[in-house]
Amino acid sequence: MANLKTTTSKKSKAQSMGMHTEVLTGRTQQKFFNPDEAENFYYFGTYDVDFNKRTDLDVKDMTAPEANKEIDNLMSQGFGTIVIKNPQGKHSIGVGILNKLNLIIEGSLGYFGIGSCDGPVVRINGRVGWSCAENLMAGKVVIEKNAGSCFGAAIRGGDLICKGSVGARTGIDMKGGTIIVGGDAGAFTGFMMQRGRIIILGDVGINLGDSMYDGTIFIGGKIGSYGSDAVDSKLTKSDQDWLKRKLKVAEIGENFDVSKMKKIVAGKKLWNYDNLEPTEKKGAI
């Protein structure tokens, strides 16, 4: 922390030019992570749970908010393994879980299932609709069948695995984490992705990696077409080792020949910091 204070107390070139002189108010990052206050840290919505304490939850006659409140209630009672019965394609089941939890869903989910989660391990025995695991921060989500469009939209971390095929715009706007798909993927896979990795073992549709800012996409099958600024890159030995490890952990395509996969990255021709922030860039150099 001492070093950080030293660094922040020094005026940058941008500040000396009159930029970034605003005074931040409220809780700063520095204060939030002060180790002296560690005992005061509290992550809202988390509980101590026992993975061996298991229960079933039948959501057949529940609305999504009722089901999600009951999941929260069960976690507050220490249940670490919850089995959801009869989801029947309902939307928004299992959202906002900020806890370590084994969540097993026996059936299929509708839209926005497992959204905005941080930490749970989720296994879905059926299919999921649009925007599954949107904004996932950490944890692991495994879908045994197919998934709809916008699979893993804007995820920041964690592993998102679909053993079947997925729809369009998989990994749109993703900022971290890994998406693994055992089957095919639709158009605009990796659209505007900023970080993280996508692995598709099957074919992908048109406009792969369109306008991607950064990150890496690995494709095992045919590519419909490349999107703007998506380019091929050399598949290295370390890439192959990582792919083998990841596919094994994901219980998917363990024997897949990763050496023949294509690696796609951002060409970075769309980066235009010179136009947007010329003084900032010069300052950084």
Next chain:
Amino acid sequence: MCGIAGLIHRGKSSNVGNELQQMLQALKHRGPDSTGYALYAENEGKNFIMRFKVGENVGEGSSSVNEDESVYDERKKLVDSMLSDLGAKIIKEDRLTPYSFRYEMDFDKDLMEFSKKIESIENVEILSIGKSLELIKDLGDAKVVSDRYNLSKVKGTHAIGHARMATESGVDIKSAHPFWGYPFSDVSVVHNGQLTNYWNNRRSLENKGMRFMSECDSELIAVYLAEKMRNGASLEEGMKESLTGLDGVFTYFVATKDSLGMAKDTMAAKPLVLYESDELVAMGSEEIAIRSILPQEIDTYDPFDGEVKVWQI
């Protein structure tokens, strides 16, 4: 937003009226303004069935102008007189609401000329005409419309339907889906999305003699496909051409007397979930529509961008 649903039983008949009602009711949140059904029913198959309206539903939420119900009777008389002049023999007639009718007729002449003449009567619109198609649309959710028109016991092989959220045109029956594929009997279309080259296509098709009854962009799909088929294209060929001929985002279903098709635009911007088996194909904007008739665990998937599929009964 809108919700669409469709199903086809292959090799057998079922209670499609009730099944489609359940599917569309599950999608009510996607479109509360109006609901439409295109049911391919078990009819004798000898007579033409014409469903038409002589006015609008002016109930709560309607964007139509209120009319005295007496004008409905006057328009009906004009229709009856015109039918007689055209050589159509009415075998059975039902008044379903003050403004809508179902006629069974004996008729074997040119449908295009027939439709033009009937629709030349002010505020009269043929909703559908054919030997198996029963096209019903009105304001309200799926259950309200089903109860109003007594659809829950209709048996047939296949059906498509629509729960509409009005975005491009008024809340009225003429803008509600499905649309009839004029001048082809037994052709209907439902659509979820927005078409951005509607006016260009409409002008072009009107110049070729095609007819538009509303200002709803979705009607373009029915007319576009009808024009392709009029020029000899098969349904599937017309649908494939629509992927480039229509601009915008769309998922649509089209049904004929013996088939059901789906098409999804190349951006895949509109949702569709599909269940397919040897006996039944069911599809809808959301999985809950399919689950409403198939609660057991089944395998479903999203068709990909630019995909066109057609199934036969």
